[in-house]
Amino acid sequence: MNFTTSDKISVQKIEKSRINEVDFDNLTFGKDFSDHMFECDYINGEWVHPTIRPYGPLTISPAAKVFHYGQAVFEGMKAYKDANGKVFLFRPDQNHARINKSAKRMAIPEFPKDIFFEALHKLIDLDRDWVKPGNGNSLYIRPFVMATQEGVSASPSDQYKFMILLSPVNAYYTGDVKVVVAEEYSRSANGGVGAAKAAGNYGAQFYPTNLAREKGFQQVIWTDANEHKYLEEAGTMNVFFRINDTLYTAPTSDRILDGITRKSVIALAKKDNIPVEERPILVSEIVEASKNGTLKEIFGAGTAAVISPVSTFNYKDVTYELPPTAGGYSTKFKKELTDIQYNISEDPFGWRYEV
Amino acid sequence: MNFTTSDKISVQKIEKSRINEVDFDNLTFGKDFSDHMFECDYINGEWVHPTIRPYGPLTISPAAKVFHYGQAVFEGMKAYKDANGKVFLFRPDQNHARINKSAKRMAIPEFPKDIFFEALHKLIDLDRDWVKPGNGNSLYIRPFVMATQEGVSASPSDQYKFMILLSPVNAYYTGDVKVVVAEEYSRSANGGVGAAKAAGNYGAQFYPTNLAREKGFQQVIWTDANEHKYLEEAGTMNVFFRINDTLYTAPTSDRILDGITRKSVIALAKKDNIPVEERPILVSEIVEASKNGTLKEIFGAGTAAVISPVSTFNYKDVTYELPPTAGGYSTKFKKELTDIQYNISEDPFGWRYEV
Numbered sequence: 001m002n003f004t005t006s007d008k009i010s011v012q013k014i015e016k017s018r019i020n021e022v023d024f025d026n027l028t029f030g031k032d033f034s035d036h037m038f039e040c041d042y043i044n045g046e047w048v049h050p051t052i053r054p055y056g057p058l059t060i061s062p063a064a065k066v067f068h069y070g071q072a073v074f075e076g077m078k079a080y081k082d083a084n085g086k087v088f089l090f091r092p093d094q095n096h097a098r099i100n101k102s103a104k105r106m107a108i109p110e111f112p113k114d115i116f117f118e119a120l121h122k123l124i125d126l127d128r129d130w131v132k133p134g135n136g137n138s139l140y141i142r143p144f145v146m147a148t149q150e151g152v153s154a155s156p157s158d159q160y161k162f163m164i165l166l167s168p169v170n171a172y173y174t175g176d177v178k179v180v181v182a183e184e185y186s187r188s189a190n191g192g193v194g195a196a197k198a199a200g201n202y203g204a205q206f207y208p209t210n211l212a213r214e215k216g217f218q219q220v221i222w223t224d225a226n227e228h229k230y231l232e233e234a235g236t237m238n239v240f241f242r243i244n245d246t247l248y249t250a251p252t253s254d255r256i257l258d259g260i261t262r263k264s265v266i267a268l269a270k271k272d273n274i275p276v277e278e279r280p281i282l283v284s285e286i287v288e289a290s291k292n293g294t295l296k297e298i299f300g301a302g303t304a305a306v307i308s309p310v311s312t313f314n315y316k317d318v319t320y321e322l323p324p325t326a327g328g329y330s331t332k333f334k335k336e337l338t339d340i341q342y343n344i345s346e347d348p349f350g351w352r353y354e355v
Numbered sequence: 356m357n358f359t360t361s362d363k364i365s366v367q368k369i370e371k372s373r374i375n376e377v378d379f380d381n382l383t384f385g386k387d388f389s390d391h392m393f394e395c396d397y398i399n400g401e402w403v404h405p406t407i408r409p410y411g412p413l414t415i416s417p418a419a420k421v422f423h424y425g426q427a428v429f430e431g432m433k434a435y436k437d438a439n440g441k442v443f444l445f446r447p448d449q450n451h452a453r454i455n456k457s458a459k460r461m462a463i464p465e466f467p468k469d470i471f472f473e474a475l476h477k478l479i480d481l482d483r484d485w486v487k488p489g490n491g492n493s494l495y496i497r498p499f500v501m502a503t504q505e506g507v508s509a510s511p512s513d514q515y516k517f518m519i520l521l522s523p524v525n526a527y528y529t530g531d532v533k534v535v536v537a538e539e540y541s542r543s544a545n546g547g548v549g550a551a552k553a554a555g556n557y558g559a560q561f562y563p564t565n566l567a568r569e570k571g572f573q574q575v576i577w578t579d580a581n582e583h584k585y586l587e588e589a590g591t592m593n594v595f596f597r598i599n600d601t602l603y604t605a606p607t608s609d610r611i612l613d614g615i616t617r618k619s620v621i622a623l624a625k626k627d628n629i630p631v632e633e634r635p636i637l638v639s640e641i642v643e644a645s646k647n648g649t650l651k652e653i654f655g656a657g658t659a660a661v662i663s664p665v666s667t668f669n670y671k672d673v674t675y676e677l678p679p680t681a682g683g684y685s686t687k688f689k690k691e692l693t694d695i696q697y698n699i700s701e702d703p704f705g706w707r708y709e710v
Contacts, residue, residue: 028506028508029508030418030506030507030508031505031506031508033418037417039417055417057414057415057416058414058415058416058417059412059413059414060412060413060415061412061413062392062394062412062413062518062520063385063388063520063522065558066421066422066554067421067427067499067501067554068427068429068499068554068557069554069555069557069558069561070425070427070553070554070555070556070557070558070559071557071558071561072422072423072425072558074423104562105559105562106558106559106561107558107561107562107565140507142418142423142507144422144423146422147558150386151383151385151386152385152495152497152520152522153383153384153385153386153659154557154560154590154591155561155564156561156565163417165417165507167418167507182546184546185546185547186544186546186547187547188547189543189544189547189580189581190541190580190581191537191539191540191541191563191580191583192540192541192542192543192544192559192580193555193559198425198555198558198559199421199422199423199424199425199554199555199558200424200425200548200553200554200555200556200558200559201425201555202423202424202425202426202509203420203424203425203426203427203461203502203553203554203555204460204461204547204548204553204555205509206424206426206461206462206510206511207460207461207462209510210511225544225545225546225547225580225581226544226545226580226581228546235509236509304508
């Protein structure tokens with residue numbers, strides 16, 4: 001891959017910002033986009049023409065392979081602004097490594113690290129005013145790659161487009177999250193693409209999630225496809241369970257996303273001498289722990305949601321209530337994470353990255 | 356869904372056909388497209404603006420959900436021309452039913468049958484000269500639906516685009532097909548989307564198929580994700596096994612596509628008093644049958660490939676040779692199917708549909 005920062009990013013700036021058209025206090029997640037976007041094409045075996053230009057529509061063949069074969073992967077990141085107006089990313093090296101891991105599984109060429117970072121720097125610098133300070137406010141960053149070759153034969157594309165979009169957001173979930181444990185539908189299997197942020201993994205969850213919503217649940221906690229006995233992840237979040245004072249979460253595998261918030265929670269827990277076990281977790285263990293009062297908390301962890309406490313879970317049409325979360329691990333980890341992200345606390349792990 | 360044929364399809368014809376630019380004797384599958392295409396948008400809960408216009412690029416938001424969440428499904432059909440210039444489809448009602456079944460699993464609204472058929476009629480009528488006669492020649496038809504709402508939150512789109520593209524093709528596979536039986540990677544699981552023609556199912560197969568190709572195999576026969584003990588399908592084809600004079604194929608399930616060529620082969624076999632068993636097939640049965648000489652044939656069945664005989668299969672690094680196919684079931688079914696498709700034989704099942 002002959003591609004280094006010597007291939008300059010060309011920049012075409014907007015003539016007039018749209019920033020005053022946006023109500024930053026009442027944002028719908030992922031609906032508004034900043035003034036600029038980044039794109040870079042893969043043609044003849046090379047990433048070429050890195051460009052920042054005004055956010056706007058693409059011109060693309062209706063036979064582009066992404067439409068037909070779902071050959072696409074993405075990442076989710078956020079930029080946070082501190083009280084002095086400095087802007088930080090959170091562990092962006094992890095997002096770069098993961099989009100390339102996802103890309104490999106989907107037969108998509110890897111994207112060079114230097115251009116990934118140069119694009120983030122230049123793009124966020126141009127749209128710095130779109131990052132609003134204040135806990136919960138951030139600029140959501142969506143890098144993605146899609147197959148653009150024109151052709152309806154089921155084989156890997158020879159052309160791709162890598163893009164970065166920026167979307168100002170408030171907090172992702174509001175209020176209590178009620179979840180249902182999957183008994184019929186499944187998200188991924190051994191040997192599949194569950195560990196990749198592959199586009200199709202998400203669309204595949206919409207129908208069973210709709211069924212759950214009709215019954216009053218916001219999210220599904222997926223279980224193993226084979227027996228529905230083990231708890232896996234929630235599709236847009238990894239899931240943690242606290243029994244007594246120990247934290248449990250499913251181990252990463254080719255079925256489960258290696259979440260950056262997940263691994264950060266584990267690191268924080270270890271620093272704080274909280275016992276953490278990464279091991280397969282039976283649904284029956286959690287039901288039993290709920291019944292005998294040792295299940296203290298369930299929470300989701302992900303970039304969009306940060307830490308999302310679960311108020312009830314449903315399994316086989318029985319609803320189990322969780323105790324109130326105040327003072328629990330979820331509150332503690334959310335504060336520790338966001339204090340690092342917003343440059344309020346020290347950063348003992350070196351996770352902050354100024355842009 | 357307030358949508359009937361009273362909503363007329365608006366037609367914008369090309370000014371000059373591109374048909375003379377195409378070498379119809381040397382087509383690459385799915386690379387060339389006819390003069391016109393059909394599109395119809397789903398907005399505010401209705402399918403609106405059915406339009407035929409010159410084949411060409413779309414203008415679409417980079418935040419369209421199809422790029423991020425793979426919410427897209429498709430179909431594969433063919434139009435065949437007989438010696439008198441009449442054009443036929445093969446069981447198009449099945450394609451319509453299946454795209455809606457796929458759509459439901461991917462939380463996509465169903466597409467009305469009357470417009471599906473009216474669009475096919477009008478589109479193929481306009482591009483009739485692109486259907487070339489002669490066995491193996493056909494006009495491949497690609498209906499598909501994709502999520503077009505602008506937004507990077509992982510939830511179902513509220514806007515969609517349904518399209519039909521036409522691509523002139525010759526035969527899909529040439530020569531012997533060597534396959535490898537999957538031992539590590541998997542295509543689908545119980546409760547997943549394997550039975551849907553969901554875009555992401557195909558992109559997910561590219562990487563393991565690339566690994567197989569590097570070892571000299573053209574296709575992977577997928578096995579159950581749990582134990583890799585049972586033979587399922589080949590991703591773009593269902594698979595049949597002949598042991599002695601009995602034909603075996605895996606039963607349809609939520610892991611296996613309900614193939615139209617598959618069900619047509621089963622109907623032809625029953626008509627011809629060939630015993631057919633639809634049941635789970637162990638890899639070990641096929642290996643044993645190969646060793647003791649009772650395994651006579653393996654062949655794939657699908658719209659693109661029609662019937663595709665397998666010359667060797669590889670399992671756990673051992674290659675098993677199949678006997679020559681001349682005079683076998685694959686030759687017989689391919690002739691019976693294509694004779695019906697090209698209006699050469701009687702059509703006892705009523706499968707032909709003139710357009």
